[in-house]
Amino acid sequence: MTKKPSSSKKTEVTDLGYDARQAPINIKLGQDEKIALYRDMVRIRRFEERCLRSYQQGKIGGFLHLYIGQESIAVGCTSVMGKDDHIITAYRDHGHALAVGMGMNEMMAENYGKVTGCSKGKGGSMHYFDPSRNFWGGHGIVGGQIPLGTGLAYALKYKGLKGACMAFMGDGSVNQGAVHESYNLAALWSLPVVFIIENNGYSMGTSQERSSAGPSLAERAEGYGMNWTIIEDGHDVLAVRDQVGQALKLAHDKSLPSVLEIRTYRYRGHSVADPDTTYRDKAEIEAYKSTKDPLSVFQLSLLAEQTLTTELIQKIDESACAEAETSAQFAEASPYPSLEDIKKDVYWEIDNPADRKSVGALFFD
Amino acid sequence: MPVITYREALRAAMSEEIERDPNVVLMGEEVAQFNGAYKISEGMLAKYGPKRIVDTPISEAGFIGMGVGAAMLGLRPVMELMFFSFYSVAFDQIFNNAANIRYMSGGLINCPIVIRGPANGGTNVGATHSHTPESIAAYHPGIKVVVPSNAYDAKGLMKSAIRDNDPVMFLENTILYGEACEVPDGGYLVPLGKASIMRAGTDISIIGHGRSIQLALKSADLLKAKHNINAEVVDLRSIRPLDVETILNSVKKTSRCLYVEESKPFCSVGAMVACLISDQAFDYLDAPVKRLTSIDAPAIYSPPLEKLQLPSVERIYQAALDTLK
Numbered sequence: 001m002t003k004k005p006s007s008s009k010k011t012e013v014t015d016l017g018y019d020a021r022q023a024p025i026n027i028k029l030g031q032d033e034k035i036a037l038y039r040d041m042v043r044i045r046r047f048e049e050r051c052l053r054s055y056q057q058g059k060i061g062g063f064l065h066l067y068i069g070q071e072s073i074a075v076g077c078t079s080v081m082g083k084d085d086h087i088i089t090a091y092r093d094h095g096h097a098l099a100v101g102m103g104m105n106e107m108m109a110e111n112y113g114k115v116t117g118c119s120k121g122k123g124g125s126m127h128y129f130d131p132s133r134n135f136w137g138g139h140g141i142v143g144g145q146i147p148l149g150t151g152l153a154y155a156l157k158y159k160g161l162k163g164a165c166m167a168f169m170g171d172g173s174v175n176q177g178a179v180h181e182s183y184n185l186a187a188l189w190s191l192p193v194v195f196i197i198e199n200n201g202y203s204m205g206t207s208q209e210r211s212s213a214g215p216s217l218a219e220r221a222e223g224y225g226m227n228w229t230i231i232e233d234g235h236d237v238l239a240v241r242d243q244v245g246q247a248l249k250l251a252h253d254k255s256l257p258s259v260l261e262i263r264t265y266r267y268r269g270h271s272v273a274d275p276d277t278t279y280r281d282k283a284e285i286e287a288y289k290s291t292k293d294p295l296s297v298f299q300l301s302l303l304a305e306q307t308l309t310t311e312l313i314q315k316i317d318e319s320a321c322a323e324a325e326t327s328a329q330f331a332e333a334s335p336y337p338s339l340e341d342i343k344k345d346v347y348w349e350i351d352n353p354a355d356r357k358s359v360g361a362l363f364f365d
Numbered sequence: 366m367p368v369i370t371y372r373e374a375l376r377a378a379m380s381e382e383i384e385r386d387p388n389v390v391l392m393g394e395e396v397a398q399f400n401g402a403y404k405i406s407e408g409m410l411a412k413y414g415p416k417r418i419v420d421t422p423i424s425e426a427g428f429i430g431m432g433v434g435a436a437m438l439g440l441r442p443v444m445e446l447m448f449f450s451f452y453s454v455a456f457d458q459i460f461n462n463a464a465n466i467r468y469m470s471g472g473l474i475n476c477p478i479v480i481r482g483p484a485n486g487g488t489n490v491g492a493t494h495s496h497t498p499e500s501i502a503a504y505h506p507g508i509k510v511v512v513p514s515n516a517y518d519a520k521g522l523m524k525s526a527i528r529d530n531d532p533v534m535f536l537e538n539t540i541l542y543g544e545a546c547e548v549p550d551g552g553y554l555v556p557l558g559k560a561s562i563m564r565a566g567t568d569i570s571i572i573g574h575g576r577s578i579q580l581a582l583k584s585a586d587l588l589k590a591k592h593n594i595n596a597e598v599v600d601l602r603s604i605r606p607l608d609v610e611t612i613l614n615s616v617k618k619t620s621r622c623l624y625v626e627e628s629k630p631f632c633s634v635g636a637m638v639a640c641l642i643s644d645q646a647f648d649y650l651d652a653p654v655k656r657l658t659s660i661d662a663p664a665i666y667s668p669p670l671e672k673l674q675l676p677s678v679e680r681i682y683q684a685a686l687d688t689l690k
Contacts, residue, residue: 086438120471129470136437137470144457147427151434158390158416158440178457181427188422345472346506348530357525360558360606363506364637365644 020233021301023242025080031307035316037079037237038302041071041295043320044095047104050324051094051111051125055272059332060111064125067095069267072294073198074099076240077166080248084156084163086134088149090170091126092198092266093138100133104327114334121337122345142203143169143176146195150182153193157255164192164251166244172203174217183259187224192251194244195221197261198234204270205279218261227258234264235292265292366547374516374548375405375481375537378523379443381552383409383417386441389527392419392428393445393482402447403483403542425451429480430458433532436478437466441527446482449536450496463532464507479526481535484512485576485627486664487675488539495664497628499574500637502534503605509533509557510604514578516546518602521555529557538576558606562615566597569685570615572638573625574601577657577676581625584681596685604634612638613646620651623688625681630658657684 020026029037048066055064067074074095078087081100089096097107102118110117111125118128128138136152139145149167156163173179174197186193197218203211214220221228227250233239240262247258265288269276302308343363349356350363369377383389395402397410397420410418421428425446432442446452452459463476486495503510509531513519519537526533563578564585571581578600585596599615601608616622622642624635639654660674 088434118471119469119473122471123469127469129473131437131470131473136434136474137466139462141457141461144430144461147430147458148434148437148462150427151431151436152438153434154431155435155438155440158435159438178426178430181422181424182431184422184424185427185431345468345470347509348467348475351472352530357528357554358509358557358559358603358606360560360603360608360610362509362558362606364607364641 020238025245026238040075044071046320046324063271065092065271066268070264072237076237077244080245084161086165088136089168097128100135105330108327108331112331115337116334143173143179146179146182153191166194168196171199183224186257193257194247195259200266221259231262234262235294370545371516372542374520378520382527389441391443425454429455433463436476443479449482449484464505483539484536485538489668491666492663512536512575557603560608560611561600564598566595569621570619572599577625583678617649622654625657655688
């Protein structure tokens with residue numbers, strides 16, 4: 001983990017003595033809570049592996065952007081959310097959705113384009129939403145969700161709520177103008193937002209060195225006078241919790257925004273349609289997997305402290321696999337939306353005819 | 366009844382809604398301390414304070430997107446674009462996010478935002494500042510589009526737009542800002558999607574929207590004075606929702622239709638209306654539906670030429686005569 005306070009001239013420093021387990025936010029974690037963190041990461045991975053199978057079977061259309069390798073971030077970040085904290089992310093959204101408590105059934109059904117999906121089959125894998133869990137998507141355009149996340153934070157502050165918005169993006173987002181405009185607004189108006197860059201090293205097939213100028217992505221916050229931090233150990237769910245917890249506290253207590261760059265890695269291509277052979281080699285993937293796999297690292301740590309046992313690990317894994325399998329069966333058995341459904345959920349007024357105030361035609365042939 | 370300007374009518378509408386609903390906030394470039402680039406919001410900062418009247422940086426994608434996010438969480442932002450032409454800078458936020466968020470969430474989220482500002486030519490500000498994007502906006506399901514032609518409608522439609530739970534593009538006109546008409550005090554609403562018959566007639570339907578309606582009314586006077594032609598002038602007021610019934614009833618009565626608008630002709634609102642008439646009132650027509658638009662080129666700067674590029678009383682008058690041949 002490296003950290004640099006705003007307006008410091010110091011370059012990144014790796015704190016070799018840092019142990020995320022000793023951070024106050026982690027020290028108080030009970031055994032059950034640690035097991036829950038582990039279980040959530042396993043559930044994300046098994047769900048996505050099942051999604052991949054379904055995709056390969058032709059059950060899922062369009063794109064499928066897998067989060068495998070990055071599970072510690074969604075789980076770590078959402079585990080420190082309070083009731084007035086909100087999140088929004090881009091199209092690699094399965095992990096965040098499961099981590100906030102959405103169900104595999106509604107998610108898998110959405111992937112299958114079924115009416116039982118979380119968006120009734122209208123959004124697909126990239127566009128999950130659950131406002132009841134403060135999860136605002138699921139957005140398809142790189143960086144396009146960041147102004148929305150800034151707006152969620154604006155609304156929280158406007159309403160006087162002690163909450164914040166965690167606005168997730170990939171490393172490819174940082175070169176989009178909308179992201180910089182959001183940084184400026186957040187810093188200018190002291191909005192309670194935590195911009196979280198999940199830096200997996202590649203914006204689609206283009207590496208960070210080939211796409212982004214400057215020494216780091218988070219450091220661009222310096223130009224806006226925002227606090228920023230780089231979390232090198234993005235595979236460590238406890239390190240993620242510690243750092244994002246501090247950024248949230250800053251947002252809650254002082255209504256200050258920050259940028260967190262969390263270093264991570266995805267094992268699969270940008271989407272499943274990406275053959276993943278042109279811009280990196282298998283050895284690079286294997287090297288990361290063998291030393292920094294978020295599940296393995298946390299599992300070993302919990303085994304060592306006897307929070308987990310091999311029996312429990314197996315049970316959690318089997319249970320996640322079964323849950324994912326059930327979700328595929330649920331999706332398979334669910335009906336598709338009807339032809340009439342195409343025109344529903346376009347206008348609030350059409351869906352709430354008793355409260356309609358306008359007149360005239362809203363749809364055309 | 367008080368006579369107030371289009372500008373004052375907009376200010377009154379926004380003020381009444383700000384007083385009525387604590388979630389309504391006006392944001393945009395120069396709306397607060399500067400009192401509005403076109404003085405629509407003059408005095409509102411002093412009256413309502415910086416929480417409700419908010420100056421933004423020149424950052425349309427950022428602040429419009431921020432308004433969309435705030436609307437998702439229950440605010441009712443009224444976002445001023447200094448020129449509506451700047452919508453293109455925020456295109457992704459408007460047409461991917463505001464327009465689609467309800468659909469893509471399966472109806473879980475709605476977006477009660479109003480995006481407003483002047484969308485017109487005729488002020489010699491060149492092509493970048495003279496866009497009339499009503500057909501582009503109305504093309505997108507999920508979006509509503511309103512184009513008031515007078516102060517009365519501007520107030521009533523603005524109040525309806527702010528209370529609407531769907532995103533509304535509210536296209537104003539700098540040349541109309543100073544135009545006045547009778548506007549009642551207090552809280553009347555003009556519903557979105559209801560056209561207004563500005564002048565009843567029997568010989569031809571001149572249908573349109575925006576400032577072109579004010580020109581068409583003068584053209585109709587000329588038609589009456591010179592040729593004893595009784596033109597009916599129909600102001601759509603809203604583009605989406607669209608008052609198809611009033612359009613068809615008028616055309617069925619007069620059997621001839623001229624559509625007037627300041628937009629360019631390709632894929633314009635008039636093209637859509639002509640298509641609807643062709644589909645649903647073909648047998649009533651005595652002549653093809655004619656359209657009168659701006660001349661099909663980017664907005665020219667040269668002041669005398671820009672006048673010629675736009676619809677005018679004379680051009681509408683001639684086009685009506687052509688339709689009646």
